[in-house]
Amino acid sequence: MALIRCDQVSKGMRSSERTVVVSDAYGRREYLRVEEDFLTLHEGKYWLPVGVINEDKNHGAVLIELPQESESGTNRLWAKLSDLLEMDPAPV
Amino acid sequence: MILSDREIRAALDRESVKIAPDPRLDASVWSSTAIDLHLDDELAYWESPSVGGVSISVQPSDKNYNYAELVEQWSRPIKIADEGFPMKPHAFLLGWTIEKVQLPHRSRIAARVEGKSSLARLGLGVHVTAPTVHAGFGYKPSNKTFLGSPIQLEIWNFGPLTINLKKGMRICQLIFEEVHGTPEKGYEGQFSMQGPTI
Numbered sequence: 001m002a003l004i005r006c007d008q009v010s011k012g013m014r015s016s017e018r019t020v021v022v023s024d025a026y027g028r029r030e031y032l033r034v035e036e037d038f039l040t041l042h043e044g045k046y047w048l049p050v051g052v053i054n055e056d057k058n059h060g061a062v063l064i065e066l067p068q069e070s071e072s073g074t075n076r077l078w079a080k081l082s083d084l085l086e087m088d089p090a091p092v
Numbered sequence: 093m094i095l096s097d098r099e100i101r102a103a104l105d106r107e108s109v110k111i112a113p114d115p116r117l118d119a120s121v122w123s124s125t126a127i128d129l130h131l132d133d134e135l136a137y138w139e140s141p142s143v144g145g146v147s148i149s150v151q152p153s154d155k156n157y158n159y160a161e162l163v164e165q166w167s168r169p170i171k172i173a174d175e176g177f178p179m180k181p182h183a184f185l186l187g188w189t190i191e192k193v194q195l196p197h198r199s200r201i202a203a204r205v206e207g208k209s210s211l212a213r214l215g216l217g218v219h220v221t222a223p224t225v226h227a228g229f230g231y232k233p234s235n236k237t238f239l240g241s242p243i244q245l246e247i248w249n250f251g252p253l254t255i256n257l258k259k260g261m262r263i264c265q266l267i268f269e270e271v272h273g274t275p276e277k278g279y280e281g282q283f284s285m286q287g288p289t290i
Contacts, residue, residue: 001197001231003234008160010163010164011163011164012163013136013163013167013169013186014188015134015169019159019163021160028155031159031160033163033244037238038230038232038238038241040232040234040235049228049231049232049233049234050228051197051227051228065197065228066228067226067228067229067230068226068229069222069226071152071159072152072157072159075226086234
């Protein structure tokens, strides 16, 4: 379990919802609509809970699973380790 | 394998699944293999994007696709009034369940949102071929009091009748399935360096 940094948070399609942008290790942007209270505000930035699938320490990358499919259809992506918080080890 | 009502209750008891409000307190929402969920009072719809009166298409596969901008410019909210919201034939709306759901990553349970046959017979559908709720949905272990996330519905009226949508109506059902085996660790376990070096 971990949190990935949201690059952008904007309005969603209803009052309690937000559209967030997270980036993968290649710089591709993924959009998700989630409830605002699902996000964690930490040191002025919003963070999205994600599952940790695997970690590649050599490249500083972590394979994560998003809490729901993004608007481009992505469920899993490689993220930069530096974009994550509170990382639990990947399952063995 | 689809969970029976007894197995769903056991999953709720051991918190492999969390639903708020707690369905264990309302016998009327249960069937032998599903729990009914209720419609919340907010809906949304897409206005057709246009520039200067000319319709423009949405390009979800475009690498510069800006979904946040699309939401900002072309989504419109609706609040369901006490008397309900009349959904016209062939209309498409987004809606949300009142219930908030959590599926912890390691519970090995996935869910599927499906329609109610009573509404389907009127022509009303609640998802557009995307019923799966994956593990991790609404799961926020850093906050033990967090209730979960509502399930979003893609509501379409395919029939010839105008259907009145009301807050709290039984709109869909949630079916739970056990995941067999352990999901793979993924992509041969290594980041494939195809893009810029990180």
